[in-house]
Amino acid sequence: MNLVKISHMKKRFGELEVLSDISLEVKKGEVVSIIGPSGSGKSTLLRCATLLEQMDGGSLSYKGEKVVWEENGKVITASHAETKRISRTFGLVFQNFNLFPHYTVLKNIMDAPVSVDKVPKKEARERAMTLLRQLGLEDKADAYPYQLSGGQQQRVSIARALALQPQVLFFDEPTSALDPELTGEVLKVIKELARQHMTMIIVTHEMKFAKEVSDRIIFMEGGVIVEEGSPDQLFTSQNLRVQEFIGKLES
Amino acid sequence: MSMSTIFTLLAKGMMISVEIFFFTLLFSLPLGLLVSFGRMSKNFLVRSLVKIYIAVMRGTPLMLQLLVVYFGPFYLFGMKISSGYRFVAVIIAFSINYAAYFAEIYRSGIESISVGQYEAAKILGYNKVQTFFKIIFPQVVKRILPPVTNETITLVKDTSLASVIAMSEMFTIAKQISAKETTIMPLMLAGIFYFIFNYLVAFVMEYIEKKFRYFR
Numbered sequence: 001m002n003l004v005k006i007s008h009m010k011k012r013f014g015e016l017e018v019l020s021d022i023s024l025e026v027k028k029g030e031v032v033s034i035i036g037p038s039g040s041g042k043s044t045l046l047r048c049a050t051l052l053e054q055m056d057g058g059s060l061s062y063k064g065e066k067v068v069w070e071e072n073g074k075v076i077t078a079s080h081a082e083t084k085r086i087s088r089t090f091g092l093v094f095q096n097f098n099l100f101p102h103y104t105v106l107k108n109i110m111d112a113p114v115s116v117d118k119v120p121k122k123e124a125r126e127r128a129m130t131l132l133r134q135l136g137l138e139d140k141a142d143a144y145p146y147q148l149s150g151g152q153q154q155r156v157s158i159a160r161a162l163a164l165q166p167q168v169l170f171f172d173e174p175t176s177a178l179d180p181e182l183t184g185e186v187l188k189v190i191k192e193l194a195r196q197h198m199t200m201i202i203v204t205h206e207m208k209f210a211k212e213v214s215d216r217i218i219f220m221e222g223g224v225i226v227e228e229g230s231p232d233q234l235f236t237s238q239n240l241r242v243q244e245f246i247g248k249l250e251s
Numbered sequence: 252m253s254m255s256t257i258f259t260l261l262a263k264g265m266m267i268s269v270e271i272f273f274f275t276l277l278f279s280l281p282l283g284l285l286v287s288f289g290r291m292s293k294n295f296l297v298r299s300l301v302k303i304y305i306a307v308m309r310g311t312p313l314m315l316q317l318l319v320v321y322f323g324p325f326y327l328f329g330m331k332i333s334s335g336y337r338f339v340a341v342i343i344a345f346s347i348n349y350a351a352y353f354a355e356i357y358r359s360g361i362e363s364i365s366v367g368q369y370e371a372a373k374i375l376g377y378n379k380v381q382t383f384f385k386i387i388f389p390q391v392v393k394r395i396l397p398p399v400t401n402e403t404i405t406l407v408k409d410t411s412l413a414s415v416i417a418m419s420e421m422f423t424i425a426k427q428i429s430a431k432e433t434t435i436m437p438l439m440l441a442g443i444f445y446f447i448f449n450y451l452v453a454f455v456m457e458y459i460e461k462k463f464r465y466f467r
């Protein structure tokens with residue numbers, strides 16, 4: 001079964017049609033990268049898929065359960081309780097981390113499990129420390145976000161998302177806000193997650209990384225999926241726009 | 252009048268000034284938060300009414316507001332004003348006035364928090380109340396401490412306005428003694444009192460600001 005299923009997703013901001021007709025299915029364990037020029041709607045796609053933005057058409061479901069769908073031309077969202085429950089399926093890592101500045105690293109990671117999922121404190125703490133150890137940040141448990149480098153902050157935000165044990169993780173340009181020398185440590189973490197068969201959908205401009213980590217790459221432009229396939233297929237695409245885009249970023 | 256009588260009277264007035272100060276903060280700080288929610292409400296009617304309320308509170312003298320709250324019940328409804336109402340009127344007038352100022356301070360603080368904080372909280376599953384009180388509010392408090400300190404210092408001095416309805420706080424009493432004894436000394440003492448009071452306020456606020464320095 002598909003973990004994520006997006007069918008004919010549409011989104012417009014006023015007059016501007018940002019997503020024209022996006023359909024995407026992601027299976028458990030798959031890593032899908034989304035590439036495409038600026039303004040092509042990649043972030044909007046992730047934001048609609050994670051319900052930060054309300055889509056205007058089409059349907060969205062997780063593990064076969066519909067969250068948003070169309071009925072007689074009207075867009076329906078599942079009940080508040082249903083949406084809340086189904087939302088536990090996914091996590092999202094932001095481009096600029098959005099860590100909570102007044103919480104320590106440890107609290108950033110363990111607070112949602114405790115306050116939202118009612119995980120016992122002790123267990124949440126152990127889970128958080130295990131994640132920190134895996135990400136090489138156990139000595140930063142008591143630090144505050146401002147005391148960390150961008151790369152460390154992004155790793156903490158990945159740990160924060162993982163602490164809720166989502167089944168699929170979305171990333172919106174996880175390394176774009178980082179200095180070039182710090183992108184490596186974050187990409188390494190994502191690669192490790194891929195090795196552990198974490199289902200991930202990653203918007204990225206890092207072509208080499210996308211090629212290495214992805215089972216499938218999607219090229220978006222103008223609100224539609226222009227090309228989709230294995231990394232090899234994409235990197236040898238006959239489509240001129242794809243060639244041009246990949247060539248520009250690789251060099 | 253002996254020195255010790257003067258001091259006793261002034262001390263009593265001082266107590267009342269301090270009471271006005273504390274009760275005003277106690278009511279206006281939470282009320283201000285509520286008003287700021289109204290000010291940012293999605294409901295046009297609520298938002299507009301609150302806007303008018305804030306405009307009136309900030310646009311007219313607190314002295315006038317004191318008079319209206321104190322004498323209003325009599326002039327408007329013919330109600331008899333009991334002597335116990337005086338202090339209540341002072342607290343009501345000060346609280347609704349300061350709530351308007353605090354509301355605008357809260358609003359500026361709340362609006363300065365990046366939308367990313369709300370989005371992160373939403374994705375992590377926090378509900379609206381948790382998001383506000385656990386994630387947003389502590390950051391707001393840190394940011395608004397300096398303007399709140401300003402208002403608090405103004406409040407200390409504003410308590411003297413209660414003399415307009417003959418509330419026997421520090422300033423009223425100092426003025427009375429001064430007139431009766433033809434000496435400026437009680438007024439000077441009152442001045443020293445306000446100064447020391449504000450010194451303490453500044454000290455406490457600085458302490459709180461330091462407490463919030465653990466994050467950025």
Ligand SMILES: Nc1ncnc2c1ncn2[C@@H]1O[C@H](COP(=O)(O)OP(=O)(O)OP(=O)(O)O)[C@@H](O)[C@H]1O
Nearest residue numbers: 013016018036037038039040041042043044045173
């Ligand atoms: N909230 C919004 N209101 C109005 N227009 C928006 C909004 N969010 C995005 N847009 C517009 O939608 C289009 C797609 O934006 P989006 O952020 O999805 O692109 P992107 O592919 O993620 O680009 P980038 O690579 O620069 O991040 C852009 O033209 C953008 O200006």
Ligand SMILES: [Mg+2]
Nearest residue numbers: 042043044173
């Ligand atoms: Mg984007």
